Amino acid sequence: MQNRGAIKFFAIAFALVCLYQLSFTYVTTSVEKDAKAYAVNETAQNLAKELAGDNEILRKYNLDSIAKARENYYLDSISNEVVYNIFIAEYTYKEAKEREINLGLDLKGGMNVVLEVSVGDIIKALSGNSDDPVFKEALALTYQKQKNSNKDFVTLFGEAFQEVDPNAQLASIFLFEFRDKGITTNSTNEEVIAVIRKEAEDAIDRSFQILRTRIDRFGVAQPNIQKLATTGRILIELPGIKDPDRVRKLLQGTAKLEFWETYNFDEVYQYFDEANALLRTEDIDQKEEVTDTEAIETEAQDG
Incomplete structure (x- = not known):
C-alpha cells in the first residue's frame, strides 16, 4: 500500500510538471494567435487594397507583406509585457517563449539552412x-x-x-x-x-x-x-x-571592420581655440555692420 501511494504521488507530481511545461506553449500559442489576428485585421486589408487598386494579385502580395510586418510589430511590442501570471510568478512573452516546448521544424515549421x-x-x-x-x-x-x-x-x-x-x-x-x-x-x-x-x-x-x-x-x-x-x-x-x-x-551578412583616426584633445585644442576666436571676430564685425546700417537709416529718416 505504501508503494502504491508513492507511485500515485510521483504520477501526480509528474503530471503537474508536464502541465506546467505545456502551459507555456499554450500561452505563447495564444499570444501568437492574437498577433496573427491583429496582422490581418480590417485596417491591414484596407491598406493592402488601397495600395493595390484593382490588382488582386498585388493586393494579396501587399496583404502578406503587411501582415508579416504587423505580426512582428505586435510580438515585439509585447515582448516584455507579462502574459502569464501563476500568482507565485509572472512571465513576459519573451520569458514564456524561452520556456515553451520545442516542437521542432516538423511540427512547428520554420527554417532549415545548411551553410x-x-x-x-x-x-x-x-x-x-x-x-x-x-x-x-x-x-x-x-x-x-x-x-x-x-x-x-x-x-x-x-x-x-x-x-x-x-x-x-x-x-x-x-x-x-x-x-x-x-x-x-x-x-x-x-x-x-x-x-x-x-x-x-x-x-x-x-x-x-x-x-x-x-x-x-x-x-x-x-x-x-x-x-x-x-x-x-x-x-x-x-x-x-x-x-x-x-x-x-x-x-x-559580411562583417566589416573600419579604422578611424582619432586625436587627443590636447592635440586639437589650439585649432578649436583659433576657430572660436575667428567666429568671435566675425560676430563682432556683423554686429558693427548692423549698428552702422541702423545709424545710416536713422540719419536718413531725420533728414
Missing part, C-alpha cells in the same frame, strides 16, 4: 594565392574528387597534390604563411597538410561561433546549430521563424 565554409578558398588564401601550377592543378582536381568522395577537403587536397606531382613540396608554397607554425623548407607534405587541417578547422569553428552569436542576437527560441563532420558545413534549424528574409540577410 558551407569554402575550405578550398581557405587553402588558397593560406598559400598567399599561389600561382604555382602544381598547386592550382591539385586544387582543381580536389574539387572534382569532392563530388564523389566522403573524405574531407584537406585530405583530398593532399592526395590530389601527391597525384599531380609526387616530387612537389607543399612547404615551398606555404612556407611564408606557416613559418611561425614550425614549417620549414625541410617539412614533409604530411606536416604541411596537418597545419592546413588545423587552420581550416579553426576557420570553421570561428564561422560557427559567429553564426551562433548572430542567431542569439536575433532572439530565436531553441535554435539547433551543429557542425557536420568532415564536410565544412554548418546546419542551422530555426523553429517557428517568422521572417526568413531577415534571417537570410543576417546569416549572409
